[in-house]
Amino acid sequence: MSPSTPGAPASPAGPRTSPPANALFEYVLRLGDDRLVLGHRMAEWCGHGPILEEDIALSNIALDLTGQAAALLALAGEIEGAGRSEDALAYFRDETAFRNALITELPTGDFGFTIVRQFFFDAYSLLLWDVIAKGGHAKLAALAAKSLKEDTYHLRHSSEWVRKLGDGTPESHARAQAAVDALWRFTGELFERDAIDDAAAAAGVAVDHAALAAQWRELVEGVLREATLVVPAAPGAMVTGGRRGRHTEHLGHLLAEMQIVARSHPGASW
Amino acid sequence: MTPTSAAPTAEDARVAAFEARIAAGESIEPKDWMPERYRKQLIRMMSQHAHSEVVGMLPEGNWITRAPSLRRKMSLIAKVQDEGGHGLYIYCGAETLGVDRHDLVEQLLNGTAKYSSIFNYPTLSWADMGVIGWLVDGAAIVNQTILAKTSYGPYARAMIRICKEENFHKRQGYEIVTTLARGTPAQRAMVQDAVNRFWWPSLMMFGPSDTDSPNSGELLRWKVKRKTNDELRQRFVNLTIPQVQAVELTVPDPDLHYDATSGNWEFGAIDWTEFNQVIRGNGPCNKERLDARRAAHEDGQWVREAATAYAEKHASRATEAA
Secondary structure (H helix, E strand, O other): OOOOOOOOOOOOOOOOOOOOOOHHHHHHHHHHHHHHHHHHHHHOOOOOOOOHHHHHHHHHHHHHHHHHHHHHHHHHHHHHOOOOOHHHHHHOOOHHHOOOOHHHHOOOOOHHHHHHHHHHHHHHHHHHHHHHHOOOOHHHHHHHHHHHHHHHHHHHHHHHHHHHHHOOOHHHHHHHHHHHHHHHOOOHHHHOOOHHHHHHHHOOOOOOHHHHHHHHHHHHHHHHHHOOOOOOOOOOOOOOOHHHOOOOOHHHHHHHHHHHHHHHOOOOOO | OOOOOOOHHHHHHHHHHHHHHHHOOOOEOOOOOOOHHHHHHHHHHHHHHHHHHHHOHHHHHOOHHHOOOHHHHHHHHHHHHHHHHHHHHHHHHHHOOOOOHHHHHHHHHOOOOOOOHHHHOOOOOOHHHHHHHHHHHHHHHHHHHHHOOOOEHHHHHHHHHHHHHHHHHHHHHHHHHHHHHOOOHHHHHHHHHHHHHHHHHHHHOOOOOHHHOOOHHHHHHOOOOOOOHHHHHHHHHHHHHHHHHHOOOOOOOOOOEEEOOOOEEEOOOOOHHHHHHHHHHHOOOHHHHHHHHHHHHHHOHHHHHHHHHHHHHHHHHHHHHO
């Protein structure tokens, strides 16, 4: 607050950002929300895949992500210590309290968009889990080790499809490239570092974001090259905000659907 | 395929030998000789079954994004995924009879193949996820437990595996029903409404009455079917009514009563007009279900073409490299 002259009206000056009370809670929330929201998007494919085998594979990925989210949100609630369960966190927060990266909340788009988004995320997630699994927070490390196995399969699945689509037909190539172009500007957010990451590092979750970004870029560019796809030459500015609760317009609609039954019956058990 | 040059007497002898094997309780395997009628009946039943699994993903898929807890969301995704797996498994089983899965899918999409009429009813509340698991999977289990003893080996083995998962789905469904029935007044009303909507369609899942079932006689003789539609329907009602009582719900049948002599729960008349309407494509969601399958197929065309093109390119590159 700025000092005010006696007799002058009180100034509504506030801090630029409110510092989070519990940084590790916020950090785990980010991990959980990424997977909750992406798992939700993936589950939208259930019954609508391009081939039955893919219906099963996409459902399986949705299931893994939702399972990871449930475990992470339960851990977040435990760290917070305010008695909020994973369901309370998933179903009774508004969109500004969600901490997922924007890339996870974008609508499913076509199969190419879904696959490229998943590929970008899988590559990031696998590299991140590898670091966290070796980190100093025991519970989180255990979750990371389990998720690492699932994400290894996810990355194999998504990268195989990136190759098939990129190096398939002219149409599939064009669609996959369009997805890479559209999604690229959302990838920077995954590697941003802020005070929450610093605090998490102090609590034993030390992630070198610059190194992670370099490894990601190498992995992603390798697969894109094999798929005859290219990183956009002029990608434009990266879009961010999800980690601070500043989302795209899509998240509100997703949550409206996800939370409708739970919120219509507050206090009910399911 | 049966050689057409075979003399009728030789054919008759082969049918007699085939029927003797069936009568002796042997199972028929893909490479065994079988009458064309037997093959056709099995292709019809297995493809209808596979289509039902795949179309059945839609009414439940409708609630995945609104599941009210993470645990319920995960089990619903897993259930719908299982149904896709069952579909795939049964399509593969049907292929052992010399048909191509893509032709079977084409028959579903062009409306010439049937699937279980139950999936042409809409899912209107979360309680439907419980009631479908309980009643619809429950009815399917009654059918499939018997089908696990069917004379065609690959189908019988598929049913044994599938029944295990269906039993799990049924328990899961009944657990949702129990939770809602013991929940708030709104939850209880929701689950009662779902039972009211799905009760009669579940009874219709066993197919027309025996007096009006065109395929039953031959199927029973060949042990493709082991019990009649009406026997299975009665068995389902007898199993289910105590479960209805346990959660203090009702079924929408004022004529339902227990008959001490037969030990059966006797139920009222089934509205076969409704059944026939749904079978003919005039159910509440027939169009929506087929439209959704067609849209998935058409939207997936470029993906399938890409996979084929990629496989061909890499096969030819591997040949060049060799």
